[in-house]
Amino acid sequence: MIRCIAVDDEAYASEILAGFIKKIPFLELVGTTTNAFEALAWVQQGKVDLVFLDIQMPELTGIQFMKICGAQCKIILTTAYPEYALDGFEHDVIDYLLKPIAFERFYKAALKADVILNPGPVLQQTEQLKTEVIPAPSTDYMFIKGDSKNKFSKVNYEDILYVEGLKNYISIYTANQRIITYQSLRDLEAQLPVPPFYRVHKSYIVAIDKIRIVDGNTIYIEDQTIPIGETYKEEFFKLIKEGR
Template identity: 65%
Template sequence: MIRCLAVDDEAYATKIIADYISKVPYLTLLGTTTSAIEALTRVQGGEIDLIFLDIQMPDLTGIQFLKLYGGKCKVILTTAYPEYALDGFEHDVVDYLLKPIAFDRFLKAAQKAFNLINLVKEQVAIPAPVVNTTIAVNNQTDYMFIKGESKNKFLKVDYNDILYIEGLKNYVSVFTSAQRIVTYQSLRDLETTLPKPPFYRVHKSYIISVDKIRMVDGNTVYIGDQSIPIGETYRDGFLGMIREAE
């Protein structure tokens, strides 16, 4: 069960989120608050797994909250202002919900949070399998550097740690066993730099590490608990590769 907190300076907005949470079996509401400072205290106490956080709030804005909370839980932003989307993703939020929030869009964001939280738990609970880390091809290195959220900040990421990569228009989210990294780059450009194998594009929005596949079922790839669709354009090539490996 994922423990949730709804934070918005308008009480009626927290009631909407609370109602939506009550309809999702794997979510449980621990409380609502109109104070970001109170929310920060509860999050730092370690009792919250997922927070639904408004951005425009007095005393402490949602973006200021993200700079202070220390990554102690997952965050889904809820706001009427789309211009803050980039700021949110640079702070590793799960999703960005624009008000008024439809329940189907809320459910999609909740499912993403569920997959991320359980993927981290799975990686902690189960020792990682021993795999061949020598994935350099044509004298390539076995790592890459990803531009961080500030100038001249770059994060070194080993290819072997990457589970999958999701495209977000002009941004990509790189999911590893320990974290999600959002950076300004197109999925197409990144695809050209990744070694093949183990990386394979299976959808217009996804590149996966074949080494990390748990199961392929029909038109879906499973990596941990994350389900990734196989796009029609990429289906024949990908399934052909899978059959050759039998």
Template identity: 50%
Template sequence: MEKIKCIVVDDEPLAISLLENYISKVPFLELVFSTENPIEALEYVQKNESDLIFLDIQMPELTGINFMKILGDKKKYILTTAYSEYALEGYEHHVIDYLLKPVPFERFYKSALKAQERFMMSENKEDTHFFVKSSGQQYRINFKDILYVESIRDYINIKIAEQEYIVLDTLKSMEQQLPRMSFIRIHKSFIVNLHQINNVAGKKVTLISGNEIPVGESYRMNLLTRIK
């Protein structure tokens, strides 16, 4: 399993520093973003990959509960707060655990292990296929058969070996449906299947099929990290 990409959202700088330090000590966790501003966190989540959010409940701009309501079930959470009465409401959402401040490392590590177990269970239960509507018909597509997905204005093109499906959807929506362990966004207009990559050279990826896909500069480092 890859490292769990973590975000820390807390309006207290000292709390952020503590969680950043704790995350750095756990080999299977990776901090990708931290902020005192929940609005900034929402913007980051919409544009970047992440898995787990360490979320403070009491924040002036936007409470943690409302933060989760906005994102829905797109992410998993570990809640942090100084007030235990919020725990039950928080568990209505995709909350893995609940940490009461001040958080000792031993308690944090137990939460991290819970998160690791939850993500491993999700991967083991991962679907192998999905259905799309194209040209008025429903088609079954196996994830493993997808070469790449391309954004074309208000549509996406799902390309498999000798077939393509033009679907009314967005690349962002498709990115959330595809298994993160197997697919990666490499350009503002392209998602590719990691298992289909033959080589990466310069600003392009060549797939086993021979298709060449451009690599956006802002996506290149993440791509190189994933293929390693």
């Protein structure tokens, strides 16, 4: 079980998050609070694994909260302000949820937390993440960390053709550029919206709407060829036959 708290200076917002937490079997609600200092005390007492954290709060902001906590817990940010995304990524947050938050989007973030906090054999919930059609995030882009500490590149989802995994690095291919960043393919897979992105090989994720031809076990996107892995073949052909 992942021990969670919901922190928001607006009580109704934290109660909504609490209701979501209670619906997910691998999450345990430790408490809700409108007081960031109270939440900080819970974390420092070792009572919390995961914090659903608002950013715009009086006295102690979410960004300040993360700086104090350091690595004592994991964070999923919940906010109405997309401009704080870079700050969140710099503090290694698991996910960035924009209000109003749909339960499906919340559930996807919870699955990402489960993968990170409970490494090991793939759980049933993470298998569902591969096959369920989950609504896309509230934003239509993401920021990719660059080759220096505070450098990030904005990438629109609609521009991505496919992604290739290279051990601890990934290459994101668009029609005009290739972006390389230090990240696992599994972590990026959890971040990308489904559809249009699907894993088709242990080393590749593709944008289904960018596929030009599928011939046997090979996908053609523009002039690139991408193999279909045996593990992913059945689900891939099922989804393209269904037009998903």
